[in-house]
Amino acid sequence: MKNDIHDLGLVLDSKVKLVVIESWEERRVLETIGSLAIKRALSWYTWNQVDGLSRLGFGADVDPGQKTCDPEVALEQIRRDAAPGLYVFCDLHPFLDSSRLVRQLKALAMETGEQAPTIILVSHALNLPAELSRLAARFSLRMPSDDQLAAIVREEAALWSQQNQGRRVRTDNRTLEQVVRNLRGTTQAEARRLARNLIVDDGAITQEDLPALNQAKFELLDMQGVLSFEQDTARFADVGGLGRFKQWLADRQVAFTQSGALKDVPKGVMLVGVQGSGKSLAAKAVAGLWGLPLLRLDFAALYNKYIGETEKNLREALQMADAMEPCVLWIDEIEKGIAPDSADQGVSRRLLGSLLTWMAERQTRVFLVATSNDVSQLPPELIRKGRLDEMFFVDLPDLAVRGDIFRIHLARRELLPEQFDLPALAAASEGFSGAEIEQAVVTAVYAGAARQQPVGNEHVLEALGQTSPLSVVMAERLHALREWARERAVMAG
Structure with a gap:
């Protein structure tokens, strides 16, 4: 927090009178502003739609007769009093479509006197109108470092240990390092909550916890839509x-x-x-x-x-x-x-x-x-x-790789690869892609189920014989692609 207090102080020293702080950690933002106000002996007021304008720390009390839950009333009182200090407005963003409110903010932001009040807007997301954007300064809290994230995980582990008769949380250094890496980009409160969720169910942080951690972080950052989180990263x-x-x-x-x-x-x-x-x-x-x-x-x-x-x-x-x-x-x-x-x-x-x-x-x-x-x-x-x-x-798989692909897809469907003639299947699938080989195995499984027979070599060979691979259907295009790649790309196989 010391760094945040110092950085926010530099913003105020620039004499800007309208500051925007976008953060999900409202409590941490208010603690930072409060610490700075105490350090500099500044009066400090906060506003929200429920409580209106409230005094915190130094400064004169707010007139109880004013209905300051209305943001325009609150801003008008600040303009009329013109008292120095910090005025923190939490969640003002829904009201920024009011031309009168925007004008009030603009008037306050254009004040240049030493004793002019400073308005700080705090919200999870805040898009200022064009007439305000050039008058405002934006400030962001620092994200926790790797050392701070590791300390948060250790603190949550110690807390779990206290609550469970001194049992220690099981983990290893490699997994702990991965957890810290994957917690990057989260706030302190979010990192603490995610770390707690890792530990609470079984008192351990293992490799099996990492996919769930990544999924939780993805949902936390609200990335649904054009980005999707792939759960099943293939081995x-x-x-x-x-x-x-x-x-x-x-x-x-x-x-x-x-x-x-x-x-x-x-x-x-x-x-x-x-x-x-x-x-x-x-x-x-x-x-x-x-x-x-x-x-x-x-x-x-x-x-x-x-x-x-x-x-x-x-x-x-x-x-x-x-x-x-x-x-x-x-x-x-x-x-x-x-x-x-x-x-x-x-x-x-x-x-x-x-x-x-x-x-x-x-x-x-x-x-x-x-x-x-x-x-x-x-x-x-x-x-x-x-x-x-x-x-x-x-490129298309060669003979040996086709045998490996058959082994993988047969095993995935709980068929024993050793019961199949893999060399014969690999030879019969010349020109087939991996996807076409997989589909041949799937077709063979369907055929065996329909005939109430155990799936065997003959079912797979029959499926291969009924398929025209892409290498035959689009032979000319494949040849051209190979010629293009010969001098321009590295062979992956």
Whole structure:
């Protein structure tokens, strides 16, 4: 709090008479203002719609005859008295559509005398009218540091221990470090509540608690809409093949997940390739491997019929991703959101500009994983080195990888892979993508259930024989894609 008091004091020293503080921690804001008022021997008043204008600390009492629950009455009394001091208005934002109230605030904000009152507006979100925005200063409380977050977790663990006959909370250093990382971007009160929820059910903080923590933080930050939180981040073992991509990620895990380990932090990758080849699964698996939350950005949900709203939605989504750091941001089929369209009045180009600016300037640890099926639609400025670390081409699986994919999908459906002739199935699925192999297994399960037979090799072979893979249907396009990637991308497998 000492730093917040000092910083707010600097704002007041600038002689600005209208200060805006956006925060979910109203109590902490009031404590900070109160501490500053006591330190400087300033009179201090607060206002809210229920209690009206109230004196706290030094200063003259408020006239009880005035109905100061009405904000215009309260502001008029402040203007008439013109007494120095701090006047804190909590949740004034619903009244800012009143032209008279705005004029009252403007008159107070334009006062330049040493004895003029200072108005502080406190709310969770506050958009000032244009005539006030240039007269106001904005102030934000500092977010808790890693050391403070760790101290909060330890305090909650000690409290739980006191309430449970001295039993110690079970955890390990690696998990505790991950919890602290994932608490970044929350306020002190929010971090305390999240830490308490981790401990209270079983007296332990384990790796199994991390997905629930990430989900709770996501809901707390109100990111629903264009951003979605992916609960099921696939285990990396569930991705067949992609050996080079796996190794590339393993080499960079420490640099990304451990703050300050290296100066250069990995920024992201582009995965291009055939539909159904496992690009989306690989994107999920990055978060699973690094133990990070996975956010999915849906470009379709960004679009709004009002001019400028689409770009605003993208900026807000990227700010939300920054608040979730460290995390993985997944943009699936990115070309569909930024490919130029003569009918969109330049929206796609403006979206691309906003995305490129964020990619170039962000200081947060948000690892971007973008996937694309049509590289011809990708603008060169998006895929150049510096904005993304590497581009990987995900091709159709080879013979050995197809065997692994069959093993994974058979096991997922509680079928014993050793009871199947995996080499024969892999050979029969030449040209099939991972998604097509999975669908063949699903079809075989349906066929076995319909015939009341245990699923066997013959059912899978029959399903394969009934499928025309994409590599046959779109052979020319696949050939062109491979030729394009040969000199431009790193093979993921």
